[in-house]
Amino acid sequence: MIEVSKLTKCYGDKRAVDNVSFTVNQGEILGFLGPNGAGKSTTMNILTGYISSTSGEAKIDGFDILENPTEAKKRIGYLPEHPPLYLDMTVWSYLEFVYQLKKVQLPMKEHLEQICRKVKIENVQHRIIKNLSKGYRQRVGFAQALVGNPEVLILDEPTVGLDPKQIIDIRNLIKSLGEDHTVILSSHILPEIQAICDRVVIINNGVIVADDTADNLSKNMSDDFRYTARIEGPEGELISILRQIPDMVEVIPLGEKEPGVCEFILEAKPEADIRRPLFDAVSANQYRILGLKSNEMTLEDIFLQLTSGDTQNIHVSEILPDGQQKEQIQSGAAEIAGQFFDQDNSDEAETGTEDADGGEE
Numbered sequence: 422m423i424e425v426s427k428l429t430k431c432y433g434d435k436r437a438v439d440n441v442s443f444t445v446n447q448g449e450i451l452g453f454l455g456p457n458g459a460g461k462s463t464t465m466n467i468l469t470g471y472i473s474s475t476s477g478e479a480k481i482d483g484f485d486i487l488e489n490p491t492e493a494k495k496r497i498g499y500l501p502e503h504p505p506l507y508l509d510m511t512v513w514s515y516l517e518f519v520y521q522l523k524k525v526q527l528p529m530k531e532h533l534e535q536i537c538r539k540v541k542i543e544n545v546q547h548r549i550i551k552n553l554s555k556g557y558r559q560r561v562g563f564a565q566a567l568v569g570n571p572e573v574l575i576l577d578e579p580t581v582g583l584d585p586k587q588i589i590d591i592r593n594l595i596k597s598l599g600e601d602h603t604v605i606l607s608s609h610i611l612p613e614i615q616a617i618c619d620r621v622v623i624i625n626n627g628v629i630v631a632d633d634t635a636d637n638l639s640k641n642m643s644d645d646f647r648y649t650a651r652i653e654g655p656e657g658e659l660i661s662i663l664r665q666i667p668d669m670v671e672v673i674p675l676g677e678k679e680p681g682v683c684e685f686i687l688e689a690k691p692e693a694d695i696r697r698p699l700f701d702a703v704s705a706n707q708y709r710i711l712g713l714k715s716n717e718m719t720l721e722d723i724f725l726q727l728t729s730g731d732t733q734n735i736h737v738s739e740i741l742p743d744g745q746q747k748e749q750i751q752s753g754a755a756e757i758a759g760q761f762f763d764q765d766n767s768d769e770a771e772t773g774t775e776d777a778d779g780g781e782e
């Protein structure tokens with residue numbers, strides 16, 4: 422549905438977006454992540470036809486945004502970080518205005534009523550926008566993006582400035598919109614991306630450094646053959662039991678963490694699942710496992726690893742036998758990323774806090 426190919430945007434000498442390629446399939450919700458200044462807004466602005474690229478292409482449903490802007494733009498609903506609302510208008514008259522501006526052909530009353538139902542603003546549709554709470558204003562922003570029923574929705578930081586209840590409501594709204602639309606969601610909020618998105622693209626310094634599902638990113642970047650285990654029993658004896666487990670590569674004792682309970686880092690052969698033999702070996706000796714944690718990375722860890730410093734280097738931390746963390750820089754984040762990222766860079770509801778009486782602040 423969305424194809425971005427070798428997109429580059431230069432502002433003078435500055436390459437804000439550098440040879441970026443990715444696709445978004447129909448019905449997918451794509452999270453677009455990156456630190457400040459990474460190139461997210463520039464990419465979104467090119468996709469929505471607001472600015473032109475220096476080179477490369479962006480196509481929406483096969484229509485090039487530069488060569489065929491009218492057809493491409495018809496298919497896009499855009500919610501910028503600051504929705505362009507006319508605060509002195511009522512919600513309804515504003516939506517009528519957007520409808521006319523977009524030259525929509527659908528029957529107006531039914532269409533706008535359907536949108537108001539979808540984003541749950543029927544109860545405020547005759548109110549002046551400036552009197553609405555931030556959560557309701559954001560819903561009106563969603564409503565304007567939905568006018569014309571575009572296949573693609575581009576949402577730039579849609580939950581910034583909302584309270585926790587409003588955030589949950591807007592996330593649920595995005596998920597429900599994802600059932601009928603292809604969505605690109607730009608956000609700094611990692612749990613949000615993890616909760617809503619099917620796939621994640623991470624951009625840093627204008628370059629894409631990751632493109633995969635959050636789960637795959639986590640699996641591929643984690644040492645998931647490494648565990649931290651808490652076991653009740655004498656440390657010396659436990660070490661020898663643990664070392665005899667087939668596929669165990671290394672057992673690093675971290676000392677007694679509670680009375681009679683020791684902690685260990687366990688490293689198995691890659692691809693080996695040592696959880697069951699571990700349980701059997703420990704219980705056969707009448708000792709008990711009180712905790713077992715895989716050293717899997719969260720999306721936040723991955724994001725920090727891929728975007729800290731320059732994209733050529735990533736931070737790797739290693740836990741030493743004395744329990745201290747050793748930080749090291751591994752070169753070639755792009756290479757590491759390339760192992761599993763599909764890179765082509767070679768070249769509020771009306772209830773609750775959002776009040777029943779129409780969202781007035």
Ligand SMILES: Nc1ncnc2c1ncn2[C@@H]1O[C@H](COP(=O)(O)OP(=O)(O)OP(=O)(O)O)[C@@H](O)[C@H]1O
Pocket residue numbers: 432435436437455456457458459460461462463464
């Ligand atoms: N009009 C412009 N002229 C010059 N440089 C610009 C312009 N717009 C953006 N840039 C630069 O391009 C880079 C990418 O900016 P962009 O706004 O796309 O990043 P972003 O990922 O959206 O960041 P943020 O999350 O802070 O909005 C930044 O270094 C920014 O300073």
